[in-house]
Amino acid sequence: MRDLIDKLEKERHLERDEYSALIGAASPELYEYLSAKARDIRHRIYGHDVFIRGLIEFTNYCKNDCLYCGIRRSNKNAARYRLTKEEILSCCENGYSLGFRTFVLQGGEDPYYTDDRITDIVSEIKKRYPDCAVTLSIGEKSRESYQRYFDAGADRYLLRHETADALHYSKLHPPELTLENRMRCLRDLRETGYQVGCGFMVGSPYQTAEELAQDMVFIQDFRPDMVGIGPFIPQHDTPFAEMESGTAELTLFMLGLIRLALPNVLLPSTTALGTVDPLGREKGILAGANVVMPNLSPVSVRKKYLLYDNKICTGDEAAECRNCLQSRMKSIGYDIIVGRGDCAPDTIKNIKERSNQNVNL
Numbered sequence: 001m002r003d004l005i006d007k008l009e010k011e012r013h014l015e016r017d018e019y020s021a022l023i024g025a026a027s028p029e030l031y032e033y034l035s036a037k038a039r040d041i042r043h044r045i046y047g048h049d050v051f052i053r054g055l056i057e058f059t060n061y062c063k064n065d066c067l068y069c070g071i072r073r074s075n076k077n078a079a080r081y082r083l084t085k086e087e088i089l090s091c092c093e094n095g096y097s098l099g100f101r102t103f104v105l106q107g108g109e110d111p112y113y114t115d116d117r118i119t120d121i122v123s124e125i126k127k128r129y130p131d132c133a134v135t136l137s138i139g140e141k142s143r144e145s146y147q148r149y150f151d152a153g154a155d156r157y158l159l160r161h162e163t164a165d166a167l168h169y170s171k172l173h174p175p176e177l178t179l180e181n182r183m184r185c186l187r188d189l190r191e192t193g194y195q196v197g198c199g200f201m202v203g204s205p206y207q208t209a210e211e212l213a214q215d216m217v218f219i220q221d222f223r224p225d226m227v228g229i230g231p232f233i234p235q236h237d238t239p240f241a242e243m244e245s246g247t248a249e250l251t252l253f254m255l256g257l258i259r260l261a262l263p264n265v266l267l268p269s270t271t272a273l274g275t276v277d278p279l280g281r282e283k284g285i286l287a288g289a290n291v292v293m294p295n296l297s298p299v300s301v302r303k304k305y306l307l308y309d310n311k312i313c314t315g316d317e318a319a320e321c322r323n324c325l326q327s328r329m330k331s332i333g334y335d336i337i338v339g340r341g342d343c344a345p346d347t348i349k350n351i352k353e354r355s356n357q358n359v360n361l
């Protein structure tokens with residue numbers, strides 16, 4: 001299996017069956033070998049820098065009903081909230097003073113936030129903080145809507161593909177949500193000019209090494225600017241309440257593979273990883289991740305944005321995730337950087353030219 005890791009390191013590309021063999025063989029020994037390489041390449045491109053994004057969870061209303069998600073519309077026990085424009089701007093003000101230069105507006109698919117409301121919020125943030133990037137993470141929209149947000153100044157868009165296998169996708173989502181539309185959204189986002197992030201859950205119900213291999217193939221072909229991954233964690237009010245969590249170990253292994261396949265990619269060490277392992281976010285950085293996304297939402301709403309159970313950073317003591325993460329990163333020899341933290345240009349010369357013909361878009 002080490003030869004497959006060597007091959008991925010050299011060619012930035014594996015076939016699907018090679019990925020599934022590698023993922024199926026994941027072990028602590030193989031992880032040591034993989035993560036040393038992933039760390040090394042991350043150090044060559046990004047040094048020991050860690051980028052921060054301030055996450056503002058501005059609404060937990062959602063018209064969708066994803067089976068894994070705690071804010072799905074069928075969850076009658078979710079205490080719903082929306083932040084006003086003023087509340088969002090005050091999160092940004094606080095964030096700016098803490099050194100954030102990227103604000104991520106994340107929410108459920110909430111029809112209250114019409115395109116007019118979103119563009120109004122985005123343009124006000126860009127007017128007040130022209131040196132900052134605004135990232136949207138508000139789900140599936142029409143190409144026209146994506147264009148309007150972009151014209152209002154949004155720079156980046158995160159839309160996890162969740163799984164690149166259509167059958168698996170259909171087991172995680174109600175029938176009205178399709179992988180095809182998800183992929184249409186990702187393609188529209190890229191063509192509109194956004195820096196685009198995709199991503200998936202590790203250990204989601206019914207997932208095997210085959211599905212993860214398909215995620216890797218999709219990612220190496222699509223070449224997103226960012227890839228957000230984290231373990232699946234059951235939420236007690238969803239149909240997947242009794243399913244098992246994904247593991248930190250497999251998530252770390254996948255982070256290493258992604259770093260080797262896309263050396264320049266922005267790779268967050270996620271809150272979900274920090275939830276399944278108290279040192280998960282530190283380990284994620286040591287596996288090749290280079291981004292952390294501290295919570296900037298008002299403490300009063302944090303306990304309501306519960307996509308999964310036992311989420312960290314929701315208590316009063318978590319008011320300043322920024323400083324907490326700063327010391328966590330310091331403890332492993334890394335530094336949080338103030339700045340927009342854009343994706344490094346593709347400077348690695350030995351990436352084999354590949355056609356995008358096989359991309360499942």
Ligand code: 5AD
Nearest residue numbers: 068069160231232233235272307308
């Ligand atoms: N466990 C882990 N991650 C989840 N997400 C949603 N629900 C869960 C869960 N139960 C992730 C999805 C989504 C992102 C915002 O959070 O991948 O895209």
Ligand code: FES
Nearest residue numbers: 313318321324325
């Ligand atoms: Fe949120 Fe530590 S990062 S409290």
